[in-house]
Amino acid sequence: MTDNNTDKVPPSIAIVGGGIAGTTSAIHFSELGYNVTILEKGPSLVNGPPICHLHAGGNLYRDISQEQCLTLLKQSIETIRLFPHSLNIRPTIIAVPHSDGGNPDDLLPRLKVIQESYRALIEKDENNRVLGSPDDYFKLYDKKQLQALALRSQPESPTTLDEWCIPFAKHSNLEALKFPVAIVQEYGLSVFRLSATAQLSLEKQPNCKVLTNSQLLSVDKVEPTIKSSSELKIGELGKWKLNYLDDEKALRSFQVDYLINASGFETGVVDDFIGSQQQRLVEFKAAYITKWEQCAEEWPEVIFHGPRGTPQGMAQLTPYADGVFQLHGMTEGITLFKDGLVSSSSDSSQPKLPTRLLKKITSGWTEEQLKERTEAAISHMSQFIPTFSDALVGGKPLFGAQQIPGSDPSLRAAGVSFSGDNYARLEVVKASSTLEAAQKIAMHWFKLPTRSDIETAHPKTMSLNLTNVEKKAVQLTQERDYPAALAIVTGEVR
Template sequence: MVQNRQEHTHLEGFRVAVIGGGVAGTTAAMRLAERGIDTQVFEAGTGLVSGPPICHLHAGGNLYREISLDQCLTLLDQSVATVRMYPHSVNRRPTVLAVPEQDPGSLDSVIARLETLRERYAQLVELDSANKVMGEPADYFRLYQQSDLEALKVKDYRSITDSADQWMWPVAQSLDLSAMKYPLVLVQEYGLSVFRLAAEAQLTLADVPHCQLNFNHKVVDTQQTASGWQVTYQDKAGQSHTTEVDYLINAAGFRTGTIDDMAGFGRQRLVEYKAAYVAHWTSTEYQWPEIIVHGQRGTPQGMAQLTPYPDGFFQLHGMTQDVTLFERGLVKSSVQSAQPNVDARYVKNIDQGWDWDQVCQRTDRAIEHFAQWLPEFKQAEVGGKPLCGAQQIPGEDPSLRASDVSFDGERYARMEIVKASSALTAINKVLTQFEDAGWISPTSHYVMTRPSTAKIVSAACEFAVQRGYPEALAKPVG
């Protein structure tokens, strides 16, 4: 058993390789570093967290009507823990949920669920006051009838002192109120900045001597040994190298199945390719909440989502085949391979970027889709390249949102998160296995120095520009 060391020392003799530097791999590296464990991260890209278009916590799963209450409660717990771990990555603005008249559903089930979630959030805060990361539990959500919005519409913005009403004011001004069912819901579902999360983690880990970040390094083979794993990888120059580790964590995102195949483990999973779009709307001068207009997925009336950033930039989803979803975008694994076969066109978009004509066409469709509920938004223009990626989903249920980690053998874990907030749960379960096996002490700890807010925001803005996105997407909201 590895003996506990003093603070600021690390555990020698137990080495872990993490394949993938997305949210899962990054969170794993942060937690492993906190426990003083020698860690190597292998990331094929140029930096941490450069993957799919994450834009919100999914605290409580409020964006979906179809997922189970159990999943919602899990996501709430995980989101609270994630905010505590990455406080600088949070965009503190609420989300408005609405259902259009033409939609056959309602918010009744969501509102009933929100009551349960508010109770759970209150319990978390009672257990630990540091869990109060989404405001007061009593203010977790508020209902707005049409009469409330009509009354808000005629008020002068500068005279409004209530915080919730301030967020709802631009919605009352511009949303087509006659097209909606009531009530509308304002809920403390916050945003999550991938750029600030990446910056906080990368700056922090750069100063940790026992964590090695290997960028532009692609793992090409894994072989199980008597006491762990041999990992073969290629560096930026294409040179091959090998390293020996005691434990292997597969956090390769939508390519997790590729590593499973190398390791010789079968696994059933889905992968879904999706994209979000960046629009610029210069005519607005107000702070907007995120707005979710529910709809039936895959139909022309699929859910529409408007996510605000500073300087008039917005991220757009539309759960239609013309916007966020794609033909043959959902694929599954086979008996022969744990890796679903993602269409080569979509892999090209992820790895090499989009053709500009396609960017403009899809972004314009996204603007049109949301403008049916917010007519003034027709004035918006293409604001940058899409945020695209492929989302892995363990098993066969495409509606699964709360998943974390699975194990094969004693020394292999795959972090199969669908939502970013599940990453912390996943690595904590891996650490529990380490403790149970006696590989690390339950009290092992290494104190990491976190960078200042200013340094995180500055680095995040640099990351955004380097990756071809507007700097605004890295700036704090709220």
């Protein structure tokens, strides 16, 4: 760690929010040697919106720019290198149904650009070869090729793109699709193994204090005694005093030199505490857990494109172990909700979700709500994979609210913004953006250049092994009342 602090006392950093953004920053700054306190109101870390997909190219989103896709590719590679044990290594199929107005050929130019960008990243640093060979980044299939694959039996451990395509070719209604269909090396993420990695890593950091079940009440600025900026050292920019209720509901406070707002959909609450007016959106979303007993094959992830918010909205099938699948359906009756996208106002930086949606976050779902929306998701998927109609409700939904900085709801690649000398807000939309955001804070505050040697820069995190991460992740599924299948490693093992 290098800084301008002549007395060599490491600066102290408070991170409000223990989601994937906050914990990634806590890992990064703890590994650098800073004194970190992370404040999380929930009982454990990384327990927010449903994270299931590594957006290594952003191919789920046709409406985002090519620039965002390339940013997501680079960020995703960095995420894999920091959190290797969180991956489910299997590809993703992108299909365009006749019910969608898009043309699958429109994906091809962008896929080629992403492929070449991946190749260039590998040429720059061989450690970036985390998505397999760039020659295999994507492959296209016409109808006859899929019909031929449907006649084959999938091996027990598929490794080639053709082998991964077999269950899709067998079970999908090919008559409902336009061609070609693309398969892309975008992998899956286990939010439970992300959470396990974060918690196990931070337990190894003696300079990181994790305060869970702790509710932030207010933030006060403590002005420095020295007024001349030329005389100020790090830590004398003015401190932040955080007042909170601890896990026993006792009033506590502490002071730090720097404050990172990683509060997710409640980022605006902390902005309001410090008087920093910001424009942002918040969107409530849910994904649904299903059990498909008849499934005896290793599935890729499958995306059937469709116009967002309509009855034909995108359908997303995410496979886990033991026939458990997570479903998204981008309709108001499934993943999206009426009045679920809200904006900040002139009075507050914090967008206000309807009470009925906030109640889901704080109190959970009724059995009726769970059953109705999960069955709607199964029905939505079954129009493309008819045999999936046999699937059953497999558990409670994965749900939460997602923040989007600014006013563009299609924004996916975002990172960090600053107010004043020692306040930063993490405004990540996707989990893959978190390490880059932490590195930008390190550069902005401490002039630390971004290191490409991610592994050697995070030795305690890299010392974790997959067996312990998976064991901890299974424990977290039990604590949060989800199927253990969501924590178990699936796909290729490397």
